[in-house]
Amino acid sequence: MSIIVKDLTKVYGEQKAIDSISFSANKGEILGFLGPNGAGKSTTMKILSCFIPQTSGVAEVNGFNVASQPMEVRRHLGYLPEHNPLYLDMYVKESLGFIADIHKVERKQSRIAEIIEMVGLGREQNKKVGQLSKGYRQRLGIAQALIHDPAVLILDEPTSGLDPAQLVGLRALIRELGKTKTIIFSTHIMQEAEVLCDRAVIIHEGKIVCDSVLSDLLTDHPGLRLEEVFLKLISSGV
Amino acid sequence: MLAVFIKEFSSFFSSLVAYIAIGVFLVMTGLFLWVFPESSILDNGYATLDSLFAVVPYLFMFLIPAITMRSLAEERKDGTFELLATRPLSDFQIIGGKFVACLSVIVFTLMLTIIYYFTVRTLSVPSGEVDSGAIAGSYIGLVLLGASFISIGIFASSVSKNQIVSFSLAVFLCFFSFSGFDSLSTLISLQAVDAFVSSLGISEHYQSLGRGVIDSRDVLYFLSFSALFLTLTKTVLGGRKW
Numbered sequence: 001m002s003i004i005v006k007d008l009t010k011v012y013g014e015q016k017a018i019d020s021i022s023f024s025a026n027k028g029e030i031l032g033f034l035g036p037n038g039a040g041k042s043t044t045m046k047i048l049s050c051f052i053p054q055t056s057g058v059a060e061v062n063g064f065n066v067a068s069q070p071m072e073v074r075r076h077l078g079y080l081p082e083h084n085p086l087y088l089d090m091y092v093k094e095s096l097g098f099i100a101d102i103h104k105v106e107r108k109q110s111r112i113a114e115i116i117e118m119v120g121l122g123r124e125q126n127k128k129v130g131q132l133s134k135g136y137r138q139r140l141g142i143a144q145a146l147i148h149d150p151a152v153l154i155l156d157e158p159t160s161g162l163d164p165a166q167l168v169g170l171r172a173l174i175r176e177l178g179k180t181k182t183i184i185f186s187t188h189i190m191q192e193a194e195v196l197c198d199r200a201v202i203i204h205e206g207k208i209v210c211d212s213v214l215s216d217l218l219t220d221h222p223g224l225r226l227e228e229v230f231l232k233l234i235s236s237g238v
Numbered sequence: 239m240l241a242v243f244i245k246e247f248s249s250f251f252s253s254l255v256a257y258i259a260i261g262v263f264l265v266m267t268g269l270f271l272w273v274f275p276e277s278s279i280l281d282n283g284y285a286t287l288d289s290l291f292a293v294v295p296y297l298f299m300f301l302i303p304a305i306t307m308r309s310l311a312e313e314r315k316d317g318t319f320e321l322l323a324t325r326p327l328s329d330f331q332i333i334g335g336k337f338v339a340c341l342s343v344i345v346f347t348l349m350l351t352i353i354y355y356f357t358v359r360t361l362s363v364p365s366g367e368v369d370s371g372a373i374a375g376s377y378i379g380l381v382l383l384g385a386s387f388i389s390i391g392i393f394a395s396s397v398s399k400n401q402i403v404s405f406s407l408a409v410f411l412c413f414f415s416f417s418g419f420d421s422l423s424t425l426i427s428l429q430a431v432d433a434f435v436s437s438l439g440i441s442e443h444y445q446s447l448g449r450g451v452i453d454s455r456d457v458l459y460f461l462s463f464s465a466l467f468l469t470l471t472k473t474v475l476g477g478r479k480w
Binding site for chain 1: 240241242244245249252253316317318319320321323324325326327328
């Protein structure tokens, strides 16, 4: 198991952002993390990436506990935060070099060249980050998450705000990466989950309302499209 | 930590921040030392750098907060702090890298003023008769004072996402810790403990180093002062309620 989440709860003041959720992801699986805005997707991902501590419950990434072994988790995890924060005044290669230095990546220059090739930043590699268009920034964010060749990738809304062509390219990249890595990505677009992932966890108001293989969802709700199933699940609130 | 240091240091010099701060600093010290008659070495007639060491703490009070105000406030505002915090770096490595980067800029700036020392040395009669010991002590005092102000500045930068708030808070804290305790100690009601109260302030320890005697108590004071504020910063970042 690459990712294990058990009874995870996060309370902000009075409000429960996530309420004792449990799920897991196997090695080499692409897991879609779905839910409407404010459902608790980002909170879960921030806990998994050791950015904020959970209130209670257990989360493990690649066999390491996020609460007690955060450094190990961070070494084995590539994380693309929501809104993709980047240092806009750095050059593309400089920002990748910075992240590579933090991870003490060996053969830094060739690794950077390799990763630039992989995410398709070749033509933009000599620009400043601030000059890149949204799609290329997103690719750079993913490149930063991948530079140390992590076993697990957590992508928080990797495709938000992209144009259709960029969307297709990025999805192809994620599918390609999913052959060797465990990936959790969040989205609120059902079609995206349909083309990308094997399994979907649907979360609503901090609770998991569904955790199943996508094709099973369709057989369970005959005659409905995935999107309708999604709406039905989150409106019934299970 | 080295990676954070290099990133911070190069960002100072790839943006205008460092050039403007250093430029302003040099112009101001130049004016005070050689042009303004009240503090000018030429009008004073003594071969000392006393007026330099008297004015620099007050310049640092504004320039250091200007350098440090963005260090954490900007990272938090842009969300790039999440980028750093989810990498294999402890909070202390992030803070330490930033602290050392700011300190390097300050040390570099101070090194540029050594030219004043050689000027005064040359101008003195007989040539070369200056109190080098006291000057060396004062430089060490300035580096330690700079470190204390930087730790205040980084702390102020961690408290708010707004750089103006960070700057104002840092200027106030720097001013108060430098000369606030001295002024407080002259209060009538505190006169029984005035030596103790003024020994809490930076000014007393800075002047003591300026006499050319490196007293371990003064050095220890400055080091614990910086450590205190860096630890406070770490506590603020560790809370992560944002």
